[in-house]
Amino acid sequence: MDIATRFKENPLLRPADLQPGIEGMEITCLLNPGVCRMNGKSWLLLRVAERPKQQEGMISFPLYNDRGEIEIMHFNQDDPRLDASDPRVIRYRGQDYLTTLSYLRWVYSEDDIHFQEDPAYPPIYGKGALESFGIEDCRIATMDDGFYLTYTEVSPVAVGVGMIITRDGRELRRKGMIFPPHNKDCALFEEKINNHYYALHRPSSPELGGNYIWIAESPDRIHWGNHRCIAVTREGSWDSARVGAGGPPIKTDEGWLEIYHGADSDHRYCLGALLLDLQDPSKVLARSVDPIMEPTAPYEQTGFFGNVVFTNGHHRDGDRLTIYYGASDEVICGARFSISEILNSLT
């Protein structure tokens, strides 16, 4: 059952609302923002995906070359060596490429609904060989000593999780790859539990196993160990093909509540919830049988990649949870939940 109350202003942001960040490109998609409160304002760290204007019969997209400069790749659409059946990824002679280049961009709001840019907060672009296909889907953990950004680093050799620490959103301390490939969807717990830091992450195991949610511990948030698998995909269900953590786990009296995404083999992305033990978050106490949110609105069903609702950030005010989410991999939306209603829906 869908228990989300969507903002009537949805979509809150569309690609045409911002100017491209990279010269000569256009914005194709706005996706999956990280969320925090900073300087008394509400901030989203958007994933912005850009590519050049597409010419008839061609597929063109940017990447960073060895010198860190933007280079445009062009492929002929009817080249038999090209597999372009997925709008997000193409395969050419055994090599995968992304059809857009993503980076992260701050927008802020005074009312949680209308967002705008502040030129004092520059975009965060990928840097170095492990980010040459861009950076994506940032989670923000708000901790005593700063904001911890965990995001997907994409390059020809890997998809892994990178970390940046910042106190003000402007001065960035890049920590490199904290979860090696293939890994994404990393959400840090915002406080220590029994003197350990914890993170949810999503390795993919291609032979045995699958795309499952794992938990890990760390003394410092950079070095991670004691990995355990806590949630697997469920055959025949809405989350049969992949599951991955959303934003930082939410502390409730009943346990840590984690909103996660699940997809089936048709790549239909819905949201569900997991409840984890307060003292030992590797213990799953309850999990949604049915999604708490499904792509039902027109902007969630059609777009760059339709039938997707995907969240990786929220604000919590008492019982009210405001999630921000990417719809159809193209526009940014908001929705509200009651935390107690989510908890009551779990079995």
Ligand code: MAN
């Ligand atoms: C998947 C999708 C894309 C993303 C790539 C790389 O194909 O989530 O949106 O760009 O993975 O992370």
